[in-house]
Amino acid sequence: MVGGGQGAFIGAVHRIAARIDDQYELVAGALSSNPERAQSSGAALHLAPERSYSDYREMARAESQRPDGIEAVAIVTPNYLHAPVATAFMEAGIHVICDKPLAISLAEGRQLAALAKQKNLLFALTHTYSGYPLLRHARAMVEAGEIGELRLVQVEYSQDWLAEAIAAGGMSEGNWHNDPQKAGPGGVLLDVGVHAYHLAQFVSGQTPQQLLAELSTFVPNRTLDDHVQVMLRYANGAKGTLWASQVATGCENTVRLRLFGSKAQLDFDQEQPNELWFTPQGGNRQRLRPGRVDSRAAAHATRVPAGHPEGYLEAFAQLYLDAAIAIRALQAGQPVPPEASWLPTVEAGVDGLAFAEAVLRSHASGAQWTTVEGAQAG
Amino acid sequence: MVGGGQGAFIGAVHRIAARIDDQYELVAGALSSNPERAQSSGAALHLAPERSYSDYREMARAESQRPDGIEAVAIVTPNYLHAPVATAFMEAGIHVICDKPLAISLAEGRQLAALAKQKNLLFALTHTYSGYPLLRHARAMVEAGEIGELRLVQVEYSQDWLAEAIAAGGMSEGNWHNDPQKAGPGGVLLDVGVHAYHLAQFVSGQTPQQLLAELSTFVPNRTLDDHVQVMLRYANGAKGTLWASQVATGCENTVRLRLFGSKAQLDFDQEQPNELWFTPQGGNRQRLRPGRVDSRAAAHATRVPAGHPEGYLEAFAQLYLDAAIAIRALQAGQPVPPEASWLPTVEAGVDGLAFAEAVLRSHASGAQWTTVEGAQAG
Amino acid sequence: MVGGGQGAFIGAVHRIAARIDDQYELVAGALSSNPERAQSSGAALHLAPERSYSDYREMARAESQRPDGIEAVAIVTPNYLHAPVATAFMEAGIHVICDKPLAISLAEGRQLAALAKQKNLLFALTHTYSGYPLLRHARAMVEAGEIGELRLVQVEYSQDWLAEAIAAGGMSEGNWHNDPQKAGPGGVLLDVGVHAYHLAQFVSGQTPQQLLAELSTFVPNRTLDDHVQVMLRYANGAKGTLWASQVATGCENTVRLRLFGSKAQLDFDQEQPNELWFTPQGGNRQRLRPGRVDSRAAAHATRVPAGHPEGYLEAFAQLYLDAAIAIRALQAGQPVPPEASWLPTVEAGVDGLAFAEAVLRSHASGAQWTTVEGAQAG
Amino acid sequence: MVGGGQGAFIGAVHRIAARIDDQYELVAGALSSNPERAQSSGAALHLAPERSYSDYREMARAESQRPDGIEAVAIVTPNYLHAPVATAFMEAGIHVICDKPLAISLAEGRQLAALAKQKNLLFALTHTYSGYPLLRHARAMVEAGEIGELRLVQVEYSQDWLAEAIAAGGMSEGNWHNDPQKAGPGGVLLDVGVHAYHLAQFVSGQTPQQLLAELSTFVPNRTLDDHVQVMLRYANGAKGTLWASQVATGCENTVRLRLFGSKAQLDFDQEQPNELWFTPQGGNRQRLRPGRVDSRAAAHATRVPAGHPEGYLEAFAQLYLDAAIAIRALQAGQPVPPEASWLPTVEAGVDGLAFAEAVLRSHASGAQWTTVEGAQAG
Structure with missing residues (x-):
């Protein structure tokens, strides 16, 4: 995860969403660009200290070289960082799950799309309501x-x-x-x-x-x-x-x-x-x-029987679940199954x-x- | 009433609305331009045969000369007739309650407004929802x-x-x-x-x-x-x-x-x-x-106690009630009371x-x- | 109408309900047992002075003897009077429209049912919601x-x-x-x-x-x-x-x-x-x-087109309309038509x-x- | 977890609920009394094979003796097993989170209450709606x-x-x-x-x-x-x-x-x-x-900002969260904090x-x- 340190809002929502269907484990983060806050935020989330980074470029580089490096990164920074952060991780061969908006200009957005295509990586965008x-x-x-x-x-x-x-x-x-x-x-x-x-x-x-x-x-x-x-x-x-x-x-x-x-x-x-x-x-x-x-x-x-309401967190979790399905398919060199293909x-x-x-x-x-x-x- | 003969729709609604608060009695009409249908429609509504007209101009003329002539006319014709019908009755000194739209052009509408002002007549427009x-x-x-x-x-x-x-x-x-x-x-x-x-x-x-x-x-x-x-x-x-x-x-x-x-x-x-x-x-x-x-x-x-729903007909009746209050005030040379002044x-x-x-x-x-x-x- | 004088509540509702479908004219009343209030209430409703009674028995007797006497009476008194009033009018051959409850004991109620049957009179009970x-x-x-x-x-x-x-x-x-x-x-x-x-x-x-x-x-x-x-x-x-x-x-x-x-x-x-x-x-x-x-x-x-809400007064009016249909059928010696047969x-x-x-x-x-x-x- | 193997319904709901607030890790289970299904169900949930039991008594015994043994057990069996399973775990000093109803007789229920009190253990009952x-x-x-x-x-x-x-x-x-x-x-x-x-x-x-x-x-x-x-x-x-x-x-x-x-x-x-x-x-x-x-x-x-609906799983998670808070307090010899004290x-x-x-x-x-x-x- 990049962004989402202590005091941030949407990061916690992403983390719950990722947990609900048990397809993700949070193991590394650049939760803040402030080194101290990055460490303390990471510790609060049980990250190993050496995987709590304060620089997302360093994180992309280091994780891509670990044998147990992350498979996907969640980007929950302010808008203007979406493009550079996503670029850094895609360059390192890591799948991306990014909050909306994709970027702050159409040109940036097109570059991200081209890079994802070139690298054959999943780039999920959390338009939550579609879940x-x-x-x-x-x-x-x-x-x-x-x-x-x-x-x-x-x-x-x-x-x-x-x-x-x-x-x-x-x-x-x-x-x-x-x-x-x-x-x-x-x-x-x-x-x-x-x-x-x-x-x-x-x-x-x-x-x-x-x-x-x-x-x-x-x-x-x-x-x-x-x-x-x-x-x-x-x-x-x-x-x-x-x-x-x-x-x-x-x-x-x-x-x-x-x-x-x-x-x-x-x-x-x-x-x-x-x-x-x-x-x-x-x-x-x-x-x-x-x-x-x-x-x-x-x-x-849907996770629950008729009459038991689900809400925003489950919709969000659905995107994470679909992303997990899609990433596994890509890793296996197979097409994304239809049920996960509506992922934004x-x-x-x-x-x-x-x-x-x-x-x-x-x-x-x-x-x-x-x-x-x-x-x-x- | 002008318009609203057998088979017409909004005329019946106007008639119910006029009855609810017991301020009006329907005594004359040009319910249809077809003389036969005008007579049969009038008979069905218990109009005296001689007050069932087939020409609204004739009705305006005749009613204005009767000692018991109508005080107000309800106009429920197709749109293009609103202006000529209203003009004829206002010229005869009769108050008007007209269905919307007022007329089919802004110029026509302004002439009606000018005439109503000149004659000091009430011209109510049944924008029902305001009731x-x-x-x-x-x-x-x-x-x-x-x-x-x-x-x-x-x-x-x-x-x-x-x-x-x-x-x-x-x-x-x-x-x-x-x-x-x-x-x-x-x-x-x-x-x-x-x-x-x-x-x-x-x-x-x-x-x-x-x-x-x-x-x-x-x-x-x-x-x-x-x-x-x-x-x-x-x-x-x-x-x-x-x-x-x-x-x-x-x-x-x-x-x-x-x-x-x-x-x-x-x-x-x-x-x-x-x-x-x-x-x-x-x-x-x-x-x-x-x-x-x-x-x-x-x-x-409001006519009923708390919890008893009122509907469209009561809203419509409200405009008729307010029009009755306004007409009586005008007849008495007095200002329209505040509670009736929101009448369109x-x-x-x-x-x-x-x-x-x-x-x-x-x-x-x-x-x-x-x-x-x-x-x-x- | 018996009851429903100035200050009473349900009487005004009955009167609106009776007007909506234009099947009734209010021509006589024992609106109050207090003679002065009976007269003033009657005058406010445009009753002829001689048809404004202060005794319902007198009203039943007098109206049954007039050539233009009432065909039906609406009873809107406190509960304990429903039975004696209804009895007086049925004895005089007049149809009854009565507010609920029918009476204050089951025995009274049964006597009313028997009398209505014996006299072949309509006895409508205004369980409004059924309208x-x-x-x-x-x-x-x-x-x-x-x-x-x-x-x-x-x-x-x-x-x-x-x-x-x-x-x-x-x-x-x-x-x-x-x-x-x-x-x-x-x-x-x-x-x-x-x-x-x-x-x-x-x-x-x-x-x-x-x-x-x-x-x-x-x-x-x-x-x-x-x-x-x-x-x-x-x-x-x-x-x-x-x-x-x-x-x-x-x-x-x-x-x-x-x-x-x-x-x-x-x-x-x-x-x-x-x-x-x-x-x-x-x-x-x-x-x-x-x-x-x-x-x-x-x-x-239903009186209005789709999407135009009706309410309590129209439901009430429905009972009055059905009662009018039923009374005409009884007067003609014919069965009550099916559409009016659900009248309570x-x-x-x-x-x-x-x-x-x-x-x-x-x-x-x-x-x-x-x-x-x-x-x-x- | 006892119960909740493949094909069971409420077990999966409990597992999601336990994950949402990141206070629990599922490490052992007697997911089925059928040894094969117990193993395969456990494997699907990433349990270590030696912690996938087919007998809840064995599980209670073994886990209580491990240094990394479970702190709490979730009971999601059919009703008649609630009491014997809960008894076995409480006897082994393990906190209990049990689906409703508590037991199948009042006498059984009272014994469970007495045992929980005697052992000073948390016994949470998942009356979900209270979350x-x-x-x-x-x-x-x-x-x-x-x-x-x-x-x-x-x-x-x-x-x-x-x-x-x-x-x-x-x-x-x-x-x-x-x-x-x-x-x-x-x-x-x-x-x-x-x-x-x-x-x-x-x-x-x-x-x-x-x-x-x-x-x-x-x-x-x-x-x-x-x-x-x-x-x-x-x-x-x-x-x-x-x-x-x-x-x-x-x-x-x-x-x-x-x-x-x-x-x-x-x-x-x-x-x-x-x-x-x-x-x-x-x-x-x-x-x-x-x-x-x-x-x-x-x-x-509440986990999300205004206007973002939560549902049944979050209510369920709330009970798990409150149970975690209560268990930590008991482990620390401190009173349960007020905000967790409404846990059933x-x-x-x-x-x-x-x-x-x-x-x-x-x-x-x-x-x-x-x-x-x-x-x-x-």
Whole structure:
């Protein structure tokens, strides 16, 4: 693991996710660039002292030379380090599991994709929501034609944790999320906008051709955007709206996707992840549940019997499980089995950065329709 | 009543609404332009034969000369007749209660507003949703500053009744909703888009300055739009999204408004009209109910004790009740009492047409930001 | 109308309900036994002075002798007057629409049933909830075998309006609901317990053979019960639980019925009356809506298009509409048409009193299993 | 771990739960009494071959003599083995984490409690639902007096997995749940009834003094009960109803608890475990969420940020975490810290068996009021 030392947030989530299905053991880390904190964080996680590094380059080099060196690295640093850290480990022949966004520019992202391909390494990107069994089932339904031809996409990601002025405690002064050098050129856009975009793409199987966007910053003294609204146009004529906000007062973490096809509607909100609402045209809403759908896709992502809710950590664990399956397949020179092939990878990350780059261009043009470059389903 | 003969839909709803609070008696009508159907429809409603007209101009003339002539007329015709019918009755000194949209062009709407003002007549416009007690309460909360400064408006009006091809039965061949001569230049835009717009305006108290819009038509052989997406910019910097659709597969009649202010969020969906969700920034959602809020605005629009749900017909009745109160005040030369002053009138209709006209211009320009002309709160 | 003068509560609800479908005109009343209040209440409702009575016996006599005398009377008095008032009007050959409970003893109830039969008069009992379209649909589903063999009945009626001490304002000092002379021998039992019982019987089509019950009184200085718990045994082996409470803190007016059959479950709560939840064994919940079920029973009780919620007043109106249909049929010497035959009548009232009487006996015996006397589906 | 070999169900859940918070390592097991399956199951879980036992007595003996022997054992066998297995390990000085029910008789349960006390060992009982953060918060609210004096308890545990005939696949022929020798004298009663009972006790802090119960068996050829209904009387005058069913058609795993106090209501359903509904008397419902309550009790049981749902496995993990905290305290000769002291232990198990034994007696008496023996809060 790189990043995730004491006081960090997402690192602990990754560690729980990696443990749940018992496919990983944490044996080495560059948990902090501060040597003392790296050591103490490592000790708290029972790392051998000599495998607690303070420099990720040193870690990549040393681990690749050990006979018991790590097989995969989890990258949980601030955004701007994703690309250099991932590059260092891929150069050393080590598989990568990276938090989103993939990188802070589309160019960087493309380089990562090229390197992963060249080295034949797995590059998993933790778009967590795609690990929920019912989103897997939703995708399977779309693929099976159960909603018909796609017409409308409505996706939103709304939070309120940045709704208050920085001084009032919404975000601490030096938080890297507010620093374009570390977070990249988008605030809410890169933090959660790319999640929303991936979700729509993951389930619908379609990538918009054009978009039109406006970024806003509501809270004074904030450097980056805290709200984004986007209109989407798809190749088949479908239309969409995406909005993401960290000033959506009163919202904890609404991540809602609705797809309207010519035959049916699907509706999912990750705050109730054990429910997927399916409504046939002109019909009654049905509440699908993981234990009540006859679905290989959902079953693969479910650990408990019907009626026992799973949550965010299990969705996260699903990505780690799929990554383990994929890594073993690559190590054996075999194709990734179908059930693990929906794992978001570096290609999904490139798509997300293409989206973000198009949003920034559209916004700069005063919300003109803008082509999404070379987008491809992830 | 003009329109609403046998086989018509909204006329019967108006009649029930008028009866609920016992303020109206139906005594005359031009229920159909077909003389036979006008007579038989009138007979079915117990109208005296001589007060069952087949020409609305004749009705306006005759009723204005009777000592017991009607005090107010309800107009429930296809859209293109709203303006000429309302004009005829106002010229005859008769108050008007008109279904939405006000008219089929902004120019027409402005003439109606001018005439109503000149004649000092009530011109009520049945934007039904504004009759719900909890939307009244929501407006009162906004006015009292309970959500703080407005930041985001999210409003949607989604139905699926036109999601199927005309031939497949979505809409009958000769339905006037698909005829621009009768419906006006907007399909979903004038049919329900103006409802959504009014709702946002009614509760927030704000009118957008600019909008950007795209109309779509998904179903083959349809003349008018069946889907519209709009971005909104408000004078205070607030942003918004409005979408209205009659191809929203699986939606019956979702009319959902969310307002996010600096202090709190309000969330309402008319399919559950006895619930208004209030969430303070960083806090827990609260389900407000008509019988559980301490609110003069809600109490004025409530007929039953706590826990007994009211619905669409009662909301509609509320507009009729408020119109009766307003008409009596005008007849007495007195100001309309505050509790009835939230009744949507011809000014709200003009605002709605200004919105529609701006949407049409923006769409024609390829979704450019477009100024909403002379908009004013209704 | 007898009862329902100024300050009364349920009378106004009956009057709105009677108006909605335009089948009734209020022309006479004994709105109060106080002559002055009777006159002023009548004047407020536009009654002719000579048809505003202060004695219901006088009203029955006088109206039965007028050529334009009333066809039906609505009884909205305190419970103890239901039987004498209904008797007086039936003796005069006038149809009766009576609020629940039918009477304050089983013996009284049986006399009313016998008299109605002998006189061939309609005796409608306003168990309002049976007017909801989705409860009609639920009954149709049960009759059609869609839930299979009935196994479990869970019904509850919970309110909190009596949860506070009388002195604290829960109920005014002299409220007749707390006076056994006027309310009868049951508090919550006769006030809402009989509603819950009727609801289960109405939808399931079954009447319990035995019950076991405990009454409780939580609030000091209350004379009658404010909480009742009952276990039910049905002839076919089905089991049930019924509870009704007016000290269910935080509940407005929950009236929830769940039926579990060998094939499926039905679930209804009148606070969301536009939803009926149907779940097949082992399957997913489906939210049925009035406009989305293919049901003659529901269509007969629906006035508005899909997605426009109806509520308590429309359910109440449905009983008035069915009563009008039934009265016309009786007047014409014809059978009541099937669509109006689900109207609760005096037989349902007798069943409810048999239930109440069994509860009182079981409670007095320390919660022994007790036979429900001569119960029959209503 | 004893039990939980290949093909077993709850063992895998325990193992995930133990891993989540990284406090346990699985190093030994008697996963099956079949030596071959014990070895292969152990190998699949990476146990050293010599620590994969086929006899739990041998395992207790051997592990207690190893310097690196296990500190605690998880017991996930059929019910009838809980007592002998737990006894063997406690005799060997090893802490116990045992699935429910504690044992198959009250006498057995009391012996286990006595032995745990004598040996000063932790005996944790996995009443999973008590690990949910919002049930911890609910208990804290009750303790703080926020609902006032307890009046009503409504608790239900309903499933449909046994609603179909055994032959039809509801339960396999030889399933031990249908064998009184292995399951004990109660079917649904011991399987999930004790969960419901514990839940009510855990949150309310009160134990009923008397109960009245009826067991039912709906499905042919079933030996044990599949439905139980119970009325409860508490020392302070509060009343309650508990029902548990495995023939509740269409229910996956509803575990709903409602407490009504003189001041407020609490409402929880484990199918939506990230919501606790709080309603003050006469007020509006509030949806409390783990990340939005200011609560040490909830924070102790939460791993993720606001808006990220946790589920059943995290609740289960919470019991393992609390057990680890408690075991370390006992090993250090210190008191269990307050935050881990709500862990259900052998005393809760004794209470549950006292409940079950009273239910069986009441049922045998034809549903007479029956005293719950020596019940004490767990």
